[in-house]
Amino acid sequence: MKVHVCMSVRGALNWNKAELKRNARAMSDKDGNPMTPDAVRSALMDELAQGHEVIPLGECDNFDFKTGCKGHEDKDSNAVGEGRGTPRTSQPLGSAGGGK
Ligand SMILES: [Zn+2]
Numbered sequence: 001m002k003v004h005v006c007m008s009v010r011g012a013l014n015w016n017k018a019e020l021k022r023n024a025r026a027m028s029d030k031d032g033n034p035m036t037p038d039a040v041r042s043a044l045m046d047e048l049a050q051g052h053e054v055i056p057l058g059e060c061d062n063f064d065f066k067t068g069c070k071g072h073e074d075k076d077s078n079a080v081g082e083g084r085g086t087p088r089t090s091q092p093l094g095s096a097g098g099g100k
Contacts, residue, residue, distance in 0.1 A: 004060040004069035009047045
């Protein structure tokens, strides 16, 4: 199970000026342009206005804006269950009734 990191919107709105300035450098808008501290704060306000308590850091397609990432099944363990086209039988042929 993989879980993405998320950020509390309320927590981020409580950043002081120095924190806001520092964290704003790591953020970019939808066009990839750097955001000013004011733009970051305004974007956070918008999130809160939509009822979002947390926002994902990075790509997440199973995100709950109240509680964060709901987790993702491990891709490797999924592949085992799906069998990749190999027929799966509940009992191996020829071994039914065989002793252990
Ligand atoms: Zn996720």
